[in-house]
Amino acid sequence: MSEAISQPDKPMPLPGADAAPGDATDLFSKFDPLIKQRADLLGAGQEDPFNLVMEQVLSPVTAICNGRETILLGTYNYMGMTFDPDVLEAGKQALRDFGAGTTGSRVLNGTYSGHKEVEAALSEFYGMDHAMVFSTGYQANLGIISTIAGKGDYIVLDIDSHASIWDGCAMGNAEVVPFKHNDIEAMEKRLRRIPEGAGKLVVLEGVYSMLGDIAPLKEMVAVARKHGAMVLVDEAHSMGFIGPNGRGVAEDQGVLDDVDFVIGTFSKSVGTVGGFCVSNHPKFEIMRLVCRPYVFTASLPPSVVATAATSIRKLMQAGEKRAHLWDNSKRLHAGLKGLGFELGTDEPQSAIIAVIMPDLERGAAMWEALLKEGLYVNLARPPATPANMTLLRCSLCAEHSQEQVGQILTMFETAGRKTGII
Amino acid sequence: MDRDDTKNRIDTLIEPFNKKDVAITEDTTFAGDLEWDSLTVMDFVAAIEDEFDIIISMNQQAEIETYGQLIDAVTRLRG
Numbered sequence: 001m002s003e004a005i006s007q008p009d010k011p012m013p014l015p016g017a018d019a020a021p022g023d024a025t026d027l028f029s030k031f032d033p034l035i036k037q038r039a040d041l042l043g044a045g046q047e048d049p050f051n052l053v054m055e056q057v058l059s060p061v062t063a064i065c066n067g068r069e070t071i072l073l074g075t076y077n078y079m080g081m082t083f084d085p086d087v088l089e090a091g092k093q094a095l096r097d098f099g100a101g102t103t104g105s106r107v108l109n110g111t112y113s114g115h116k117e118v119e120a121a122l123s124e125f126y127g128m129d130h131a132m133v134f135s136t137g138y139q140a141n142l143g144i145i146s147t148i149a150g151k152g153d154y155i156v157l158d159i160d161s162h163a164s165i166w167d168g169c170a171m172g173n174a175e176v177v178p179f180k181h182n183d184i185e186a187m188e189k190r191l192r193r194i195p196e197g198a199g200k201l202v203v204l205e206g207v208y209s210m211l212g213d214i215a216p217l218k219e220m221v222a223v224a225r226k227h228g229a230m231v232l233v234d235e236a237h238s239m240g241f242i243g244p245n246g247r248g249v250a251e252d253q254g255v256l257d258d259v260d261f262v263i264g265t266f267s268k269s270v271g272t273v274g275g276f277c278v279s280n281h282p283k284f285e286i287m288r289l290v291c292r293p294y295v296f297t298a299s300l301p302p303s304v305v306a307t308a309a310t311s312i313r314k315l316m317q318a319g320e321k322r323a324h325l326w327d328n329s330k331r332l333h334a335g336l337k338g339l340g341f342e343l344g345t346d347e348p349q350s351a352i353i354a355v356i357m358p359d360l361e362r363g364a365a366m367w368e369a370l371l372k373e374g375l376y377v378n379l380a381r382p383p384a385t386p387a388n389m390t391l392l393r394c395s396l397c398a399e400h401s402q403e404q405v406g407q408i409l410t411m412f413e414t415a416g417r418k419t420g421i422i
Numbered sequence: 423m424d425r426d427d428t429k430n431r432i433d434t435l436i437e438p439f440n441k442k443d444v445a446i447t448e449d450t451t452f453a454g455d456l457e458w459d460s461l462t463v464m465d466f467v468a469a470i471e472d473e474f475d476i477i478i479s480m481n482q483q484a485e486i487e488t489y490g491q492l493i494d495a496v497t498r499l500r501g
């Protein structure tokens with residue numbers, strides 16, 4: 001959840017330590033400005049936005065946080081699968097049958113039948129030939145991007161890409177060329193200027209999780225194709241929800257067949273942990289041998305892959321839940337707009353609705369006021385945010401009832417008036 | 423390509439980005455003297471790329487610290 005962390009997704013060098021020559025340098029002195037900023041914020045009596053403890057989780061949408069019963073509006077549990085009875089049962093059974101963990105890499109002793117089953121479920125879910133499961137979505141991006149784009153190749157990517165995409169670029173040896181967020185022309189210009197004969201990979205996301213806006217994938221994928229680039233789309237925030245079969249924004253815009261690699265995660269709609277890449281590339285299976293973040297780490301526990309497989313299969317049939325989640329997203333968006341809040345998108349485009357705060361101080365005050373009302377949202381702040389905005393990011397769940405969306409709006413109204421934001 | 427021509431054109435391009443009116447010399451640094459954030463860097467790089475129809479990848483940008491180094495790099499990239 002890079003948004004909760006006080007560093008940008010795109011890596012930036014930390015300021016150097018200014019020790020006198022000859023002094024032993026404390027390697028931690030580079031963190032001093034951050035330590036001070038945090039101490040100042042907490043010294044002002046603010047509840048620590050990045051140290052919340054969920055003492056009890058009552059359901060996908062409610063928990064006891066810091067002693068208070070709280071509606072959760074800042075998780076990525078979009079489809080509410082975390083407490084699905086079939087999912088829980090599959091996990092318990094696998095725990096009993098296969099034990100607590102695999103203690104090994106996928107390419108050694110860490111591939112159980114459950115890992116094969118979850119890959120089969122993914123192939124079926126996306127209608128793709130190959131599926132490769134990683135221990136997290138972060139590692140899926142890290143591994144696939146750094147492995148397929150090598151020295152002399154070019155990666156063309158959106159400047160607002162997730163940290164795991166940037167880190168995949170940093171780990172590999174390709175030339176990295178960012179373009180302005182969702183700007184088709186800027187992307188095309190860069191593709192056009194790449195030297196003749198160089199390999200090209202375009203990296204895009206379906207939903208950008210800061211503002212909850214979607215990419216114009218139809219146009220972008222066509223442009224990438226025209227310039228002979230391969231295309232990777234991270235659909236972390238759209239799986240299970242966007243598109244007729246929940247395959248994501250590329251499916252929704254009718255271009256999934258032209259996407260070479262889809263990256264996804266089990267940590268959002270699927271409701272557990274893990275990451276994956278699906279592809280129709282005929283040589284895709286070689287990735288299992290050459291992709292270091294796949295090889296040099298232990299595989300997911302049997303209970304996790306069993307819950308994931310069950311959840312993915314249920315998501316194939318989740319048309320009604322998808323419709324309810326869209327209703328929730330539309331109601332919350334319209335309601336917040338009606339109350340006078342400034343939102344990240346003019347229309348609801350995903351299950352994420354970002355409320356733009358005037359500055360960090362008032363954003364933090366509003367976040368705390370909401371928590372005291374009994375509502376948890378995500379506070380996202382500079383420099384992790386686009387254009388250095390402070391955002392209260394709301395992510396809806398298919399298990400939020402109509403009534404809860406109403407309660408949420410009342411809480412926003414009360415907290416907004418208390419803090420003078422509306 | 424002609425370094426002077428490159429320099430003249432970049433001198434014009436940088437003006438709207440030099441919000442603090444720093445007197446720019448070949449030794450001026452982008453991070454230290456101009457204190458640009460990553461968004462400003464991206465917009466400025468895009469303006470140069472469009473002006474000269476070139477790509478300055480992030481890998482190449484990482485090597486460029488001063489204004490003089492930028493002019494050298496662009497002159498080289500223009501071929």
Ligand SMILES: Cc1ncc(COP(=O)(O)O)c(C=O)c1O
Pocket residue numbers: 001002136137138139141162164205209234236237264265266267273274275
């Ligand atoms: C766009 C995007 N890609 C990848 C990831 C990483 O997913 P995981 O939590 O499985 O590591 C995230 C999660 O924060 C994300 O938002």
